[in-house]
Amino acid sequence: MTDSKSDTLPKDARIVIVGGGIVGTSTAYHLGKMGYSDTILIERGKLTSGTTFHAAGLVGQLRSNANITQLLGYSVDLYKNLEKETEQATGWKMNGGLRLACNQERWTEVKRQATTAHSFGLDMQLLTPKEAQELWPMMTIDDVVGAAFLPTDGQANPSDITLSLAKGARMNGVSIFEDTEVLDVEVENGKVVAVVTSKGRIACDKVVNCCGQWARQEAKKVGVNVPLVSVEHQFMITEKIEGITPDLPTLRDPDRLTYYKEDVGGLVMGGYEPNGIPWATKGFPEKFHFSLLDSNWDHFEQLMELALGRVPALETAGVRELINGPESFTPDGNFILGEAPELKNYFVGAGFNAFGIAAGGGAGMALAEWVVNGEPPYDLWPVDIRRFGRAHFDTDWVRKRTLEAYGKHYTMAWPFEEHSSGRPNRKSPLYDVLKKQGACFGEKLGWERPNWFAGEGQEAKDIYSFERQNWFKNVGEEHCLTRSNVTVFDQSSFAKFKLIGPDAEEALSWICANDVAKKTGALIYTQMLNDRGGIECDLTVVRVSENEFYIVTGTGYATHDFDWISKNIPTDLNAQLVDVTSGYSVLSVMGPDARNVLQKISSDDLSNENFAFGTMQTIGVAGAPVMALRVTYVGELGWELHIPTEFAINVYQALMSAGEEYGIGNAGYRAIESLRLEKGYRAWSSDIGPDHTPLEAGMAWACKLKKNIDFKGRKALETQREEGIKKSLCCFTIDDVDVILLGRETIYRNGERVGWLTSAGFGFTVNKNIGYGYVRNQDGVNRAYLESGEYELEVGTVRHKCEIHFGALFDPKMEKVKQ
Incomplete structure (x- = not known):
């Protein structure tokens, strides 16, 4: 229904949200809570009528990133109390979530996931097959090796949750208008100024696109790229089954590609087949509201056969319905949040890969704060819209990659796994030359990059495993050749910009934490900070001439860093940023x-x-x-x-x-990773990022704090220097070469959990496992505190003694190790 206060559309608003699914209503709810009552939500049909109404409603929390896990945990905390707050039913049940492992490699994965959960503060319990069956009596366990149980996972009714959020938004002054179509978004001078609807024009400061699977086509109208496509997703709802109780945990059976939840005494069963079917490849049907696709039993049969082996009762259970509802999926399986780099004040919250209910509460909170404050509440790089680039403008390429990601939703998450679809796309001039020399390529932002080089008679192909993979010896040889002789790395995929203009130095002096006011030919390693002192960019700046600087940053950060620099050039300065990567x-x-x-x-x-x-x-x-x-x-x-x-x-x-x-020899990116770990060089998006300051990361030396030059983030650093830091990036090593560190392993100090590894690998010169991670202590962290502790790393639920280090592990005077 339309807003209860009035059926008349206001002529202006501060913020307009387009889309009335769970993410749109959650964003409206949180904006209302923040006092932004002059927010309007517009839905062209009825609330939930897009994809929300047919979602399965499982709510899991654990992801491979701490902040995304935190965001999903926020959803759980919100859903616990929402019904009481709004007096609108939500169907929320915190009945826990089971995850099965049916072979030894999956069990290794699950144990590593349990350690990740411990790192992030989640209670994840490892169970025997019999213990799992006691929680889920209807399943057979003949092939089960073990299981994991998260007591705080649960399930919800998607439509009820959405309507409850909408009611909460209205309670805080937000206006909601259904049956209102957006016809146009007006743009002036590169920013949003108004939304034109079927019921009138609304002048506004900001627009939030929460249009679900329609988000891409709506954004395209204003020149914004949202890389997602629609994929058919089916699940079956049964009649009542004897023995199914309301408190039954949700169940994920990834080796059989399926999931289950209780539904009024029966089961919802769905899954992720390897051969997903794209939908709306030629455009969306008109008025696709509360609409489903025809059931495709032939396609669903593959999942049904796998499910019968787990839950034999399905063979005789009555089937109420086979839901076939298209959902929006993305090329990397993560959702999309943030301000569009192409258009100021245009925000996106879309592409939820069939876990929009789990993410909806937290995503709405984060998006609301992003809209109001111009930045997210914490580092959300894995879902940031700026992680995409040029390759993602082509819908056909996006669809190929997305279908691959859909098919891998429940397959093993191998370490170092690469995508195979849509390749090769962006190639260095040396691609064919290096391929003939045995290069095994990885891909980043569409670029083909040599990861390692195969030897004579060896196939240049990754063989995935949780043990040392087939390229380990090759990378060791490349590493040691770099240390002892000389190697060549093709790093053409670096993102490269030029900042040109009479005020280029003044602009960079404000944006960069290090001093760039150097003579021509100077090369400056620097970070760019947010107002909290967090590291937004980590790059190299070269002074080419008085009015020109050359900027080099990582392949994957091309869109992000270009956007950050562009938006932080003071408006009264004459300096233009140009992308010259391909040149x-x-x-x-x-x-x-x-x-x-x-x-x-x-x-x-x-x-x-x-x-x-x-x-x-x-x-x-x-x-x-x-x-x-x-x-x-x-x-x-x-x-x-x-x-x-x-x-x-x-x-x-x-x-x-x-x-x-x-x-001389060739070397690849995996050798670069091993070499930089030995030297203690930081990597943005893992070791450093918006939640870490240079003081915490041990990089104060790269800041011009001793000079009387103001820069963005300086005040925060000065305050932190006076008050002291509460976390510090440290290096850890384990001598046992059979232990494999991958990152996210839990750090213990004197038996107490204090953090997790942000990155890890093997150092071939020092012959040790190396990991970096932040040691945290609310009462403060200094060198004396760090040195006084005894440390362990939890790897796959097993703790190993480790040694803490300060400074580079590799001493150039050490004898070089030959492999």
Whole structure:
């Protein structure tokens, strides 16, 4: 129904939300709670009439990221109390969630998930098959190896939850208008100014697109890209089954691709088949409200057969309905939140991959805070809309990748697993050359990147496992060759920008934590901070000339970092940011012999006296004008060679020829990871990010705090320096080489949980497992506190003694290890 206060659409509002599903109503509810009563929610049909009404309603919490787990936990806390607050039924039941493992590799995965749960403060209990059956008596357990139980998981009625959130929003002054279609979003000077509807125009400051599977087409009208597509998703609802009780936990049986929940004495059973069916590939039908697709029993049969092996009672149970409702899915299986990088004040909350009910409460909270404050309440990078890039503009490519992600919803989450669909897409000029030399490629933001190189007679293919994978020895050899001789890395996928204009220095001086006001040719490693002192970008800035800076950042952060820099250039300054990624290939020449090799093919003086670390020079290399950056992310002598794309192959061939006498070889990104762990170099989105300050990350040296130059985030750092830090990034090693660290392992200090590993791997020079993670203590963390503890790491529920370190593990004077 329309808003109870009036049927007349207001002519203005501060915020307009489009879409009346669970995410739209949750965002409205939280904006109302924050005092933004001048918010309007518009729904073209009725509330829940898009995809919410046919959702299955399982509410699980554990994800591989701490903050996403926290967000889902917020949903649970909200749903517990919502019915009491609004006096509107929600159907919420905290009956717990079971997850089965039916083979040893899945059991390893589950045990690692249990450790992740412990890291994030969730109670996840490991059960024997018999203990699991006692909680879920209707299932057979002949093939079950073990199970995990999360007592705080549950289930809800999607429509009831949504209507309860809508009522709560109205109680706090938000207006809701149903049967109101958005015809246009007006844009002036690159930002939203109004929404035109079938009932009139609403002038507004901000628009929030919560249109579910329609979000992509609606956003496209204003030049915003929302990479999602619709996929048919089916689940069956049975009649009553004897023995099914209201307190039955939800059940996930990933080895049989299926899930279950109790429903009025019967069961809801659905799953994720490997051959998902896309929907609306040619556009959406008109007036698709409270609408379902025809049941497809032939397609559902594969799941039914798997389910009968787990729940034999389904064979004789009456079937009430086979629901076939299209849902929106994304290329990486994560939902989409945040302000669109293409349009100021246009926000998106969509693409929930059939767990919109689990995420809805928390996503609405986060989106509301994002809309009001201009940033999320905490780091939400895994779901940030800016994680996408150029490859995601093509709907056909997005559909291929999304169908792959859909089919993997319940398959094993292997360490280091790569997607296979839609590849290759973006290729370095060296792609074919390196492929012939045994490169096994990974993919990031559409770019093909060599992860490792196969040896003679070895197939360049990952073989997935929770043990050491087939590439481990190869990466060790690449690692050690970099330490002892010289290697070449193709890093052409780096995102590369130019900031040009008379005020470029002044703009970067404000945005960058480090001092960029250096002479031409200076190379500055710097972070860019938010107002809380959190690290939003981690990159390299090169001064090319008085009015031009060259900026290099990670492949996956191209959209995010471009957006952050653009939005934080003060409006009164004349500086323009340009993406030049495709114009330059990058070959990194690293190792003790790097200078010897490069000097053979360049007449420029590359001596340390003439070409110091932390500088850039344009030099001639094999007939090409090359921006040579003396910098390293692996801890060895070396240069990043930024080469106009058309010269890349010639320069590479010249390097390999010149380096032959020095034993030069190729190396890939997995060697980079191993090398940087030994040197203690931080990685954005894992070790550092918006929730971590340079002081906490041990990077105060990269901030101009000793200089009288203001910069964004400085005040927060000064306050933190005075008050002290409550978490500190530390390095840990385990001597036992048979233990495998992957990240998210729990850190214990004197037997008390104090954090988890943010990144981990193996250091081939030091021959140890290496992990980095924050040690937390509400009463403060300093060197004395850290040194006084005894530490353990929990790996797959087993604790191992470990050693804490301060500074780089790798000493250049150490004897090099040859593999």
